[in-house]
Amino acid sequence: GPNAFSHEILGVLGELARAAAELPKWAAPRPAKRNLLTLRDEAFVRPEPLGLVLIIGAWNYPFVLVMQPLVGAIAAGNAVVVKPSEVSEHTARLIADLLPKYLDPELYPVVTGGVAETTDLLTHRFDHILYTGSSAVGKIVMAAAAKHLTPVTLELGGKSPCYIDKDCDLAVACRRITWGKYMNCGQTCIAPDYILCEPSIQAQVVENIKATLQEFYGNDVKSSPDYERIINKRHFQRVLALMEGQKIAHGGETDEASCFIAPTILTNVSPDAKVMQEEIFGPVLPIVPVKSVDEAIELINSREKPLALYVFSNNKKLINKVISETTSGGVTANDVIMHYFLSTLPFGGVGNSGMGAYHGQHSFDTFSHHRSCLIKDLKMEGTHALRYPPGSQKKVDWAKFFLLKRFNWRPAGLVALVLLGIVAAVVIKVSLG
Amino acid sequence: NPYAGLVSRLRASWLAGKTRPLEQRVAQLEALGRFLEEKKEEILEATALDMRKPPFEAYFSEYLLCKNELNDTLNNLCCWMKDEHVEKNLVTQLDSAFIRKDPYGVVLIIAPWNYPIHLFLVPLIGAIAAGNCVIVKPSETTKNTEKLVAEVLPCYLDKDCYAVVTAGVEETTKLLENKFDYIFFTGTPSVGRIIMTAAAKHLTPVTLELGGKNPCYVSDTCDVRNVARRVAWGRFFNAGQTCIAPDYVLCSVEMQDKLMPALREAITEFYGPNPKESPDFARIVGDKQFRRIQALLGSGRVAIGGQTDERERYIAPTVLADVKPSDPAMQEEIFGPVLPIVVVANVEEAIDFINARPRPLALYVFSCDNKVVNQVLEQTSSGGFCGNDTLMHVTLTSLPFGGIGNSGLGKYHGRFTFDTFTHHRSCLHRNMGLEAINCPRYPPYSAQKLGLLTAAFEIKRKGMCTLL
Numbered sequence: 001g002p003n004a005f006s007h008e009i010l011g012v013l014g015e016l017a018r019a020a021a022e023l024p025k026w027a028a029p030r031p032a033k034r035n036l037l038t039l040r041d042e043a044f045v046r047p048e049p050l051g052l053v054l055i056i057g058a059w060n061y062p063f064v065l066v067m068q069p070l071v072g073a074i075a076a077g078n079a080v081v082v083k084p085s086e087v088s089e090h091t092a093r094l095i096a097d098l099l100p101k102y103l104d105p106e107l108y109p110v111v112t113g114g115v116a117e118t119t120d121l122l123t124h125r126f127d128h129i130l131y132t133g134s135s136a137v138g139k140i141v142m143a144a145a146a147k148h149l150t151p152v153t154l155e156l157g158g159k160s161p162c163y164i165d166k167d168c169d170l171a172v173a174c175r176r177i178t179w180g181k182y183m184n185c186g187q188t189c190i191a192p193d194y195i196l197c198e199p200s201i202q203a204q205v206v207e208n209i210k211a212t213l214q215e216f217y218g219n220d221v222k223s224s225p226d227y228e229r230i231i232n233k234r235h236f237q238r239v240l241a242l243m244e245g246q247k248i249a250h251g252g253e254t255d256e257a258s259c260f261i262a263p264t265i266l267t268n269v270s271p272d273a274k275v276m277q278e279e280i281f282g283p284v285l286p287i288v289p290v291k292s293v294d295e296a297i298e299l300i301n302s303r304e305k306p307l308a309l310y311v312f313s314n315n316k317k318l319i320n321k322v323i324s325e326t327t328s329g330g331v332t333a334n335d336v337i338m339h340y341f342l343s344t345l346p347f348g349g350v351g352n353s354g355m356g357a358y359h360g361q362h363s364f365d366t367f368s369h370h371r372s373c374l375i376k377d378l379k380m381e382g383t384h385a386l387r388y389p390p391g392s393q394k395k396v397d398w399a400k401f402f403l404l405k406r407f408n409w410r411p412a413g414l415v416a417l418v419l420l421g422i423v424a425a426v427v428i429k430v431s432l433g
Numbered sequence: 434n435p436y437a438g439l440v441s442r443l444r445a446s447w448l449a450g451k452t453r454p455l456e457q458r459v460a461q462l463e464a465l466g467r468f469l470e471e472k473k474e475e476i477l478e479a480t481a482l483d484m485r486k487p488p489f490e491a492y493f494s495e496y497l498l499c500k501n502e503l504n505d506t507l508n509n510l511c512c513w514m515k516d517e518h519v520e521k522n523l524v525t526q527l528d529s530a531f532i533r534k535d536p537y538g539v540v541l542i543i544a545p546w547n548y549p550i551h552l553f554l555v556p557l558i559g560a561i562a563a564g565n566c567v568i569v570k571p572s573e574t575t576k577n578t579e580k581l582v583a584e585v586l587p588c589y590l591d592k593d594c595y596a597v598v599t600a601g602v603e604e605t606t607k608l609l610e611n612k613f614d615y616i617f618f619t620g621t622p623s624v625g626r627i628i629m630t631a632a633a634k635h636l637t638p639v640t641l642e643l644g645g646k647n648p649c650y651v652s653d654t655c656d657v658r659n660v661a662r663r664v665a666w667g668r669f670f671n672a673g674q675t676c677i678a679p680d681y682v683l684c685s686v687e688m689q690d691k692l693m694p695a696l697r698e699a700i701t702e703f704y705g706p707n708p709k710e711s712p713d714f715a716r717i718v719g720d721k722q723f724r725r726i727q728a729l730l731g732s733g734r735v736a737i738g739g740q741t742d743e744r745e746r747y748i749a750p751t752v753l754a755d756v757k758p759s760d761p762a763m764q765e766e767i768f769g770p771v772l773p774i775v776v777v778a779n780v781e782e783a784i785d786f787i788n789a790r791p792r793p794l795a796l797y798v799f800s801c802d803n804k805v806v807n808q809v810l811e812q813t814s815s816g817g818f819c820g821n822d823t824l825m826h827v828t829l830t831s832l833p834f835g836g837i838g839n840s841g842l843g844k845y846h847g848r849f850t851f852d853t854f855t856h857h858r859s860c861l862h863r864n865m866g867l868e869a870i871n872c873p874r875y876p877p878y879s880a881q882k883l884g885l886l887t888a889a890f891e892i893k894r895k896g897m898c899t900l901l
Contacts, residue, residue: 373817
């Protein structure tokens with residue numbers, strides 16, 4: 001319904017509009033700063049297509065996760081093979097049926113299939129592969145790419161931590177967290193995976209989230225048209241198992257027949273618990289109590305680098321501290337998910353959560369080869385004589401003068417440089433004339 | 434795993450945040466500068482012992498260009514490290530949106546033997562500037578330089594954060610079993626594959642600076658004398674052992690006839706009548722490489738040079754004429770002072786020839802006619818491109834240096850080295866107030882809310898939304 005439209009389609013429309021508007025700017029040669037020796041030459045970086053790109057999508061946002069990269073790949077001038085996730089089979093079939101009606105299937109074919117077909121696809125040579133999915137499969141994709149020296153962009157996952165400071169508007173924070181956590185039934189790569197907060201506010205956090213859940217989905221979540229389901233039985237069982245042995249402060253109801261898991265909150269969760277060992281990717285929110293922000297930072301740093309990191313606080317210094325003392329793919333402070341929607345921010349992971357980034361111009365740059373070009377004159381051989389053998393101390397001194405960057409001495413330096421340039425040119429001409 | 438201890442020691446330093454502060458990075462970079470200044474003579478000596486690298490060449494590539502990169506970095510580090518604020522959309526107008534430059538953590542730099550100082554030092558400058566801990570593995574082929582770097586460099590840098598590892602093939606394989614946060618490799622495509630495969634096990638991002646056969650097209654309209662000098666300089670620098678050297682020439686049969694005497698003249702001008710006696714001509718680095726290049730001399734016919742001396746690992750500056758695409762010299766990257774000339778009918782044939790082969794690291798075109806230069810530029814693909822000269826495009830630190838396809842992935846030099854070793858982390862710092870603005874995104878969903886969202890998010894095809 002409206003959820004899918006806003007999450008899947010709006011984003012793509014925005015990317016398309018931006019690409020259409022800015023493509024001439026993105027694709028234009030980018031001039032490079034020259035040194036004394038190359039002042040008379042043309043130096044620029046030329047964005048060029050890489051060639052053939054492979055885009056492998058995921059099932060949680062099956063449309064946008066192939067379409068958004070596709071926009072960038074086409075904008076950069078590539079041919080593209082689109083491989084939507086077979087798990088979201090209806091969307092995969094839709095894309096396979098519709099895309100060839102709008103795009104030349106010789107240049108932008110859609111390939112459907114499961115593990116076997118994808119493995120076969122990966123034996124072929126591509127000029128770039130963008131994969132969205134799990135870290136485990138990300139390793140397989142990169143190993144396959146290594147055989148052809150193919151660059152990759154891997155949009156993976158992990159456990160995105162969410163630290164809530166004592167000093168913050170808990171009602172607002174919890175509403176925003178509830179939105180990000182339970183949208184798409186928790187099946188979002190940048191959902192806040194778990195909460196870190198001091199024990200003194202844990203109960204309040206639970207109450208606020210409960211109140212928001214009521215606001216969003218009403219008394220009977222199961223009958224709300226706005227609450228999704230787990231994608232399939234396998235994932236249903238997986239998420240169910242994570243709740244075992246945990247203290248359920250809210251929710252916990254399930255219905256296997258419809259793959260329904262109620263919005264669930266777990267409290268006093270230990271960092272060693274099973275639910276803290278893998279990305280949850282479901283509507284289960286553990287709260288791990290920590291004594292201080294330092295303990296939170298230490299816990300975060302002891303784990304794999306997450307795709308997203310969230311921190312809520314009225315204290316700007318605390319937010320800066322958390323950002324500065326950790327690392328993650330991206331960060332949103334005082335909200336969740338939102339950094340994804342600003343296309344001027346590169347979207348991607350780091351470490352186990354991925355490599356490379358895209359969105360907006362970053363997609364164009366990802367799918368382009370930035371070719372350095374220096375176009376010189378066949379004349380002016382005089383200045384070149386300095387570098388030819390036989391070597392001499394005099395030549396060494398001249399080489400230092402022309403090439404060596406010195407410490408900054410602007411703005412008077414610029415004037416001096418121009419004057420020196422003129423003097424040097426004259427001297428060389430005279431000495432060779 | 435013999436290196437586990439070292440890697441975890443460096444990782445502990447990283448987690449303690451030792452390499453993050455600007456002052457620390459500047460101090461280490463300045464120490465690198467002192468290493469270059471104080472050990473200049475030792476560097477020239479070691480490279481001379483390893484491969485008879487002419488002092489002039491060593492000074493240029495191992496000292497001058499490194500100093501350049503160092504100064505460029507020291508001048509601009511403060512600016513490069515700053516948070517980069519980005520343009521915001523309607524919804525984020527009141528927020529702070531920026532890209533934070535995060536170090537990766539513990540990075541590994543593996544360097545080759547042909548420019549043994551330069552090819553670890555320039556990446557090292559960027560890695561330190563970006564705030565990482567670094568392990569450097571210099572090439573085991575250039576023994577004297579390896580010894581110098583292993584014994585002397587650690588004295589200049591913080592031993593808790595930066596280390597030099599000496600290792601052959603087997604030990605390097607073990608080193609690669611460890612998890613690194615970035616791997617920077619310069620070398621051959623076949624080893625590049627091995628590195629990337631090892632990196633895949635840990636999801637470690639990589640930059641691979643590889644190689645290939647760099648074509649050099651010489652059109653019929655050109656100043657033959659200048660072309661010959663520039664091509665000869667690029668080919669025979671470091672006795673041809675340069676990843677971006679012009680590997681082979683493509684030209685018409687008429688141009689081949691004109692080029693030959695001009696090349697002969699240039700070689701004599703550079704190295705004298707007997708290049709073996711010139712102090713400005715290097716030697717091949719090892720016996721294995723010597724024999725490999727010697728075997729290529731049977732291609733086409735030897736028009737200039739061709740003399741070899743196995744004792745000294747000397748191969749004369751050589752030009753081979755009428756080389757056929759099937760000849761041995763055209764099957765692998767030459768990496769030696771041998772320049773084959775392959776005759777083509779015209780520029781179109783040259784372009785087809787180039788495009789039928791793996792994408793090279795560099796591509797050269799010589800022509801007085803700009804149209805020809807542009808035609809080749811637009812109809813081919815390569816890591817980098819230089820019109821009317823060789824090698825020089827990599828001396829400009831504002832141009833990113835890297836390959837494509839078989840010739841590599843990633844890029845560096847100047848700011849690009851800093852960016853290579855930096856994770857560009859998107860940060861959005863939102864306002865806790867104005868919660869009302871967020872309402873359209875919350876359930877229960879409705880068509881009205883969707884309308885508001887669409888209005889807020891959508892970028893129209895021509896121009897932005899008119900609000901604000």
